[in-house]
Amino acid sequence: MKLNFCSLSSGSNGNCYYLGNEFHGILIDAGISATVIRKFLKNLDISMQTIMGVLITHNHIDHIKGLELLTRKNHLPALTTQKIWKSILSPQMKISTDCIREIPLKQKFHLAGFDIEAFPVCHDAPETIGFHICAGDKKITIVTDLGHICQIATPYIKAANLLVIESNYDEQMLVNGKYPPFLKARIQSDHGHLGNHQTATFLADNINDKLSNICLAHLSKNNNSPEKVLQTLAQTFSERGIILNGHQRISILNRTTPTNMISLIEQTDSL
Ligand SMILES: [Zn+2]
Ligand SMILES: [Zn+2]
Numbered sequence: 493m494k495l496n497f498c499s500l501s502s503g504s505n506g507n508c509y510y511l512g513n514e515f516h517g518i519l520i521d522a523g524i525s526a527t528v529i530r531k532f533l534k535n536l537d538i539s540m541q542t543i544m545g546v547l548i549t550h551n552h553i554d555h556i557k558g559l560e561l562l563t564r565k566n567h568l569p570a571l572t573t574q575k576i577w578k579s580i581l582s583p584q585m586k587i588s589t590d591c592i593r594e595i596p597l598k599q600k601f602h603l604a605g606f607d608i609e610a611f612p613v614c615h616d617a618p619e620t621i622g623f624h625i626c627a628g629d630k631k632i633t634i635v636t637d638l639g640h641i642c643q644i645a646t647p648y649i650k651a652a653n654l655l656v657i658e659s660n661y662d663e664q665m666l667v668n669g670k671y672p673p674f675l676k677a678r679i680q681s682d683h684g685h686l687g688n689h690q691t692a693t694f695l696a697d698n699i700n701d702k703l704s705n706i707c708l709a710h711l712s713k714n715n716n717s718p719e720k721v722l723q724t725l726a727q728t729f730s731e732r733g734i735i736l737n738g739h740q741r742i743s744i745l746n747r748t749t750p751t752n753m754i755s756l757i758e759q760t761d762s763l
Pocket of ligand 2: 550552615617637
């Protein structure tokens with residue numbers, strides 16, 4: 493079966509990712525307006541009827557902006573941990589109780605035919621999680637906001653065939669940029685965001701033949717550019733003598749528009 497992944501939007505302006513097959517799909521985060529999510533999906537020929545739920549990584553507005561309307565209008569279940577729900581729900585963000593689903597940490601649950609596991613990552617929200625999603629023999633890991641890659645997250649990232657990982661800022665651009673010192677410190681901290689060198693070094697240390705698609709996500713508008721991300725990655729890989737095999741692809745996820753659909757062919761045990 494064909495497994496399709498597409499980023500609808502990625503970055504502090506709003507995050508929303510789609511994963512699905514010919515029958516069902518799920519969204520990861522709803523950080524852009526529900527109207528824009530529906531419009532982008534329609535343009536991709538994906539019916540809202542096939543979306544079975546939305547997984548939420550944490551309570552920052554760039555991950556939940558469209559959640560209230562999306563759940564209300566489309567009666568879409570939203571899934572995250574109890575602690576993250578506590579941090580999301582407020583008079584400004586009311587979600588109908590029948591759309592609220594609590595999920596455990598580091599324990600498999602099922603949604604839309606996928607086996608999914610949530611794991612904690614280090615970021616400055618009350619709790620932030622990444623997702624490891626299995627479909628047949630294909631594994632997708634999504635980690636959008638994290639200050640460093642802690643030991644708990646590493647095995648989930650290493651096991652991925654398709655990896656969505658943050659490459660938020662160019663270290664020099666951030667240091668020389670206009671942000672106030674407290675904000676620079678927050679972004680660079682272990683609970684902030686991953687810089688291009690951090691992500692490139694982690695990828696160089698952990699790249700393996702199973703990893704066919706690397707999607708670099710959550711690029712800063714002010715402190716990064718797709719060219720800087722690719723330059724840093726190319727330089728780090730070349731210093732290590734790493735050459736990608738012919739099947740490995742690197743994509744930079746657009747900040748405000750959908751990226752090209754990535755398809756993986758899922759092998760199942762049946763037949
Ligand atoms: Zn974010
Ligand atoms: Zn965040």
